[in-house]
Amino acid sequence: MNYTLVFAFLRQRLASPLRVILVAVVAGFPLLAMLAAGGSLSTLGNSYFLALIVSAGLIGQDVSNGTLQLLFARPVSRPSYVLSRWFGATLGAGALIVLELALGAAAMALHHDPPTPGDVGVFLANGVLMAAGAAAVVTLASSLVTGLGDLGLLLVAWLLGLTLPQIGMARGWSWMVFTGEQLQHLVWPQLDVGTLVSRGFSWHDLTVYLSTVIGSLAIAVVAVNRRELSYASANA
């Protein structure tokens, strides 16, 4: 892990007005609603979308604008670069989730209905796990395409994950249902701590989540390792 790269990534994200506005919209409206009428922690914006806003284009944009070519002229290894970008995205989204949680809990307290420590713990754990998972999947997608093409790839995978099980179920093709379910796990990596606590621990749920996150990062590193970067290339 290269902490200079991690903090450079966070500074880069904070300097993007569009991302700041999107975060304010996604997190701000639910907070305003809670402030006005109360509600539960589930009213808050989805951690997945916060992670998506922070991490979209985290490698692809560096390729598009030529930063990557310059960066790899310095003594920085590609695996270290990829893992630092992912960690930076997770850290950034995690910080937003903590901030959102603090403001949401304060809004609930103003309505004399503060969240229980258990609810806060589950929300925080789910949010950070979701952020780490989403950032890993965006890292993978962003290592394969340039610019913000990662969002397009995720959208296609999400649509396929929704439709394939329906088609498979209607036609009785179990392989298609299975493929669709795996795509859903890939696009939406989630480990619901509340369900694990209430229904008992599941090794499968844990390995599905971890293999998605670690597998995505491993493939992203391999993809960036294989990428040929050239100043002469238009889109490298």
Next chain:
Amino acid sequence: MPAPTPEHPSRRLPRLLLILAAALLIARVATGVWESRHPRPTASAVRWRSLPQGVAESRETGKPVLYDFTAEWCGPCQMLNKEVFANPGDAQRIEALFVPVRVQDREREDGHNPAWVDSLQRHYRITGFPMLVVQGPDGGEPVVIDGYGGDREGELQSLARAAATVRTPRLRLQLPGPGNTR
């Protein structure tokens, strides 16, 4: 990880990461096979009433009936059961608001449904599963929550809204929900 130098370019094979990813993939497949052969009990924590019991209790207590139109072969139905109805906390919230009645479709398995199931499906114009129907004790227009897409909190919020809605008669409200199958 040492810093790259001109003799050692920026490309590095992340052996540890690749080994870990491969091990987790194997573990994922192995635990998946294991859990499919030894399924964990996902018995519903909701105490489902029979239809006559449910209707009588609804009239007695004034709580609306929650009909769960479901089928064993339906993936989103099993997900709804696993994530919401099997959760003791959620089950408690549901029982505080409703008198729950499960309406299990058996057409694919048995070739036909019990008459009361067919009758309820026709009455509420059930076109897919899962479908939750909230019916007030005094009749009136029901609220229909169509499908389940894995948003547990959203589902609970829809149910809470439905409970509030059926207390005042209004037009039949169709709440959207992905993951509906037929």
